[in-house]
Amino acid sequence: MGIYEELTARGLIAQVTNEDEIREMVNNGKAVFYIGFDCTADSLTAGHFMALTLMKRLQMAGNKPIALIGGGTTMIGDPSGRTDMRKMLTREDIDHNASCFKKQMERFIDFSDGKAMMINNADWLLSLNYVELLREVGSCFSVNNMLRAECYKQRMERGLSFLEFNYMIMQSYDFYHLFKHYNCNMQFGGDDQWSNMLGGTELIRKKLGKDAHAMTITLLTDAQGNKMGKTAGNAVWLDPNKTSPFEFYQYWRNVADADVLKCIRMLTFLPLEEIEKMESWQGSQLNKAKEILAFELTKLVHGEDEAMKAQNAARALFAGGSDNSDMPTTVLTDADFTDGEISVLDMMLKAGMIKSKGEGRRLIDQGGVSVNDKKISGALTALKVSDFEKDVIIKKGKKIFHKFTK
Numbered sequence: 001m002g003i004y005e006e007l008t009a010r011g012l013i014a015q016v017t018n019e020d021e022i023r024e025m026v027n028n029g030k031a032v033f034y035i036g037f038d039c040t041a042d043s044l045t046a047g048h049f050m051a052l053t054l055m056k057r058l059q060m061a062g063n064k065p066i067a068l069i070g071g072g073t074t075m076i077g078d079p080s081g082r083t084d085m086r087k088m089l090t091r092e093d094i095d096h097n098a099s100c101f102k103k104q105m106e107r108f109i110d111f112s113d114g115k116a117m118m119i120n121n122a123d124w125l126l127s128l129n130y131v132e133l134l135r136e137v138g139s140c141f142s143v144n145n146m147l148r149a150e151c152y153k154q155r156m157e158r159g160l161s162f163l164e165f166n167y168m169i170m171q172s173y174d175f176y177h178l179f180k181h182y183n184c185n186m187q188f189g190g191d192d193q194w195s196n197m198l199g200g201t202e203l204i205r206k207k208l209g210k211d212a213h214a215m216t217i218t219l220l221t222d223a224q225g226n227k228m229g230k231t232a233g234n235a236v237w238l239d240p241n242k243t244s245p246f247e248f249y250q251y252w253r254n255v256a257d258a259d260v261l262k263c264i265r266m267l268t269f270l271p272l273e274e275i276e277k278m279e280s281w282q283g284s285q286l287n288k289a290k291e292i293l294a295f296e297l298t299k300l301v302h303g304e305d306e307a308m309k310a311q312n313a314a315r316a317l318f319a320g321g322s323d324n325s326d327m328p329t330t331v332l333t334d335a336d337f338t339d340g341e342i343s344v345l346d347m348m349l350k351a352g353m354i355k356s357k358g359e360g361r362r363l364i365d366q367g368g369v370s371v372n373d374k375k376i377s378g379a380l381t382a383l384k385v386s387d388f389e390k391d392v393i394i395k396k397g398k399k400i401f402h403k404f405t406k
Helices: 003-009 019-027 046-060 091-105 130-140 143-148 167-182 191-208 245-253 257-267 272-280 284-302 304-318 344-351 357-365 385-389
Strands: 013-016 032-038 064-070 117-120 186-190 213-217 329-331 341-343 369-371 382-384 392-396 400-405
Touching: 003 013, 003 019, 003 046, 013 191, 019 186, 019 213, 032 046, 032 167, 046 064, 046 186, 046 213, 046 245, 046 257, 046 284, 064 091, 064 167, 091 117, 117 167, 130 167, 130 191, 167 191, 186 191, 191 213, 245 284, 245 304, 257 272, 257 284, 284 304, 329 344, 341 344, 344 357, 344 369, 344 382, 357 369, 382 385
Parallel strands: 032 064, 032 186, 064 117, 186 213, 329 400
Antiparallel strands: 013 213, 341 382, 369 392, 392 400
16 A cells, blocks of 8 residues: 555545656655745644644655745734734744744654755745735735635635735745745645645646645645644643643543544544554443553653553542552642632632633533533632642543642
């Protein structure tokens, strides 16, 4: 089985420009391909797994990846999948985020001996002269076609700024530049990038008279169609300081039954034959599948030692064991108590488990908060200093666990 057939079997391929040519290129290690990463935060998210694992799979098959850091395109902001305009970042913020991305990508991609490249599009986009750009590529884009693109259509009712309207041109220019200067013959990206990617292949054809190729990968969504691990407000970060290895493990350990095998197939490097044996698993066997998923992904991001610690801590917690040493810890001091007491809401805020007391009240009202396996029934519940003679374990839903010590 070639790498293209494996990607198909794993359900990763969404759309391609020319299937026969792309299959021949990637199966024979002839693809020099790029995937872009805009620097909108100081860490990649679990939602970037699709792109990172795809780059790793294709590199293992002999193809050469280019990780394109979007130092220039982040100055504009991609409207794809958005209902509002992205926050404008400073150049300093973008440069900092780009440096963070590089460190995380090196866990997935082998950049040694010219096997891969990491390039920042700020190197050419920020020095472009606007009039020269209009003369060079402006005539290659039809406004009518651009407005029909899905990434713009969904924003028309709320309002699409002229700044964002230029994003397709910038991304297309990236492909054009990489094709000319780095022999990059393919672009890969999420399925919501299809219109932008076609813009690049058309620009190359019109300006250079040559063919370039594009392939989109299936978006990582749950059974309800929501993006997993990336959506604003519930992002799962690859940075252990933003999402601990234990919390990262727990996120994947608690995916829905309907999503676990899909995630294993699309995100892990387990052999397809092994995954096919799981297709008939039901009931408690799905919990085993979730443990496999959580362990494999945590190992990819944080290493095998951290994955083992997270798994052992989770098993101890679910089994009622006492070994909670690997759970994230928040230390309370005397200053956190008022008259020798602290409310459960304040404790959850201290741990970063909730963003507001209103959120905490809703969780408690819905029966989603327990302390040492005893469900909290009222938002005004308080704990005394004496309650902290031993570690206090707070359970929020079935996803996040923290240990509190005085």
